Amino acid sequence: MRVLAAMSGGVDSAVAAARAVEAGHDVTGVHLALSRNPQTFRTGARGCCTIEDSRDAQRAADVLGIPYYVWDMAERFHADVVDDFVAEYAAGRTPNPCLRCNEKIKFAAVLDRAIALGFDAVVTGHHARLGADGLLRRSVDLPKDQSYVLAVLNRAQLDHSVFPLGDSTKAEVRAEAARRGLGVAEKPDSHDICFIADGDTRGFLESRLGSAPGDIVDSSTGEVVGAHGGAYAYTVGQRKGLGLTVPAADGRPRYVLSITPKTNTVTVGPAAALEVSTVHAGKPVWTGLPADFAGELDCVVQLRAHGETYPARVTVADGELVASLSTPARGVAAGQALVVYRPEADGDVVLGSGTITHT
């Protein structure tokens, strides 16, 4: 196959490209320039798309002896990922930008261009398995598993994707990078949100949305118990940094239960009130089931990246997915993905996903 390896400059994508070469594919490396004003160097695990990252990717491509180009996706990324991120928070939801990037950039804009240019597939360094059966499974390295952020991909997208790392642990990937003489073997993993280089999400949102002071209200009493500078800065389930001025009657910690952009109110309450047993999600995508699947299904669901899983009965009808959890979940935020898995001994299979709308 002629494949396009997306190379971020990190160790995973470098080893993924190396494995694609070894598998006999005709591989071309591409680094996506996503930042409008790339910084020269990266600082630790934060940020991405610095000039240093692009050089690391180029060096890896040179070591592998494959062509390497930079594709400028900054405008698309800003429109489809960064602006979407801000708009979602403004609407009181909690987006996952990595998932959106996969859905709109890596496996959409990049894949489309690759196909048009005569490539058969895109190779990435995601930790997930995609076998000959076309099913997406969790990585063998469960703490590093990225099947959750890939579960938004549809059948056509998966059919043009190659994930060579799913059978390996991160430690094995690093060791292999060192063995192959790839200089990025010891490069720290990226964390946080790549376009918020200093890690200050609240500050970033404030700079984009301005300050919008409002009340923090207790769910049981309706009493104003604090003030906020912008409801968008809060996430359901959040406990820290609330700055409540009126103590709880029972002295127990309180959590964000909901965000209401209309009234610019953040509602807080006890942990028990966070528990939900029913989760509604829209825009379902099925790859482990027929694409037009409707009906009932016993499965497990995952409600946020690296979150717990819950056995559930899922009902799908009219483009909506409703999950009844067997044990209540906490901190379920609208905007996150609900990913439906079928547990299997050799790795949970992704059946599909939807975007959480309400609980």
Place this chain on the structure above:
Amino acid sequence: MAYLDHAATTPMLSEALEAYVATAREVGNASSLHAAGRHARQRVEESRERIGAALGARPSEVIFTSGGTESDNLAVKGTFWARRAKDGARNRVVASGVEHHAVMDAVDWLVAHEGATAGWLDADETGLITPATLAAELDAHADRVAVVTVMWANNEVGTLQPVAELAALAAAHGIPFHTDAVQAVGQVPVDFAASGASALTVTGHKVGGPVGVGALLLGRDVAVTPLLHGGGQERDVRSGTLDAAGIVAFAVAVETAVKNQQEYAARVGGLRDRLVDGVLAVVPDAILNGSAAHRLPGNAHFSFPGCQGDALLLLLDAQGIDCSTGSACSAGVAQPSHVLVAMGADDDRARSSLRFTLGHTSTAADVDALITALPAAVERARRAGVIKSVLG
């Protein structure tokens, strides 16, 4: 493999390579007083004379540097500093809008850090700077101008400038005139004295010499403040131990390229015409950028409507054809060419452009390989489309 990127760098001539290796085997610092030093100095000074003779300069007018970028910086900044030091009112740098980054960014630096003002000369739609444009600038600002710089030949679209006429205009106002002749030497006749320029940039690796060695031809009466301070080896204008091997090879390359220039221009110009005709035959809506009459013999530069230059480059690269979008990258991202923009091209025309440049090793087979591969690549690149900014 078809190498169609000679404007980026061209293979070393075997004579130059041999001269390089032979000299590199010898020990000696040209500044030393002993026999080995004298020997090295002998090689350097012979080379200086050969380069001067080939390019119409006196030996003392040849200042060796590390290449085109250094020579351009030395000429632009050094002349500006020296001229302004003598006359504080002379705070303006006049440059064409189609300069190489080595000139353009040096001017921008003077504006940002030295309080200079810049007078950018507009090009016409073929990339030409007309004498009338410079005359108008000088009529308005002559007594404030420290230096004028206009390249001899453009590295992207290959347009040749009327250097002698431009230099004469500057000279009439007593203003030093620099020209970047990196792309011109060996391609068209270049005579420093006859051009009337005060300073002229030339570099080794575009004429079949090594990378990392070049010269600034500098009139003896032109004051220049150095960029590099140290031993003052080159007329106290440039410091650093002279690279005898590089200089010898550079001299061989310049001499050979200049000696062969006419025959070269006829042969390579013929290949270039074959390339242009071939491209226009297989992609009839391709647009040839630049000038028909005033053009480097080895340059062909097109816009391919509906394509992105970088997509075409990727597809041709996969077919073993090396070419260039011609313009600089910023963080690896190809930028729309400032040269095409200065020529009045819109963003799409600038982004859809590709440069093919021929040189002394080019053959008809190279050209034919391109013509064979191009139609499919253009069709593919068109399908991939111009990825438009969604924000517009």
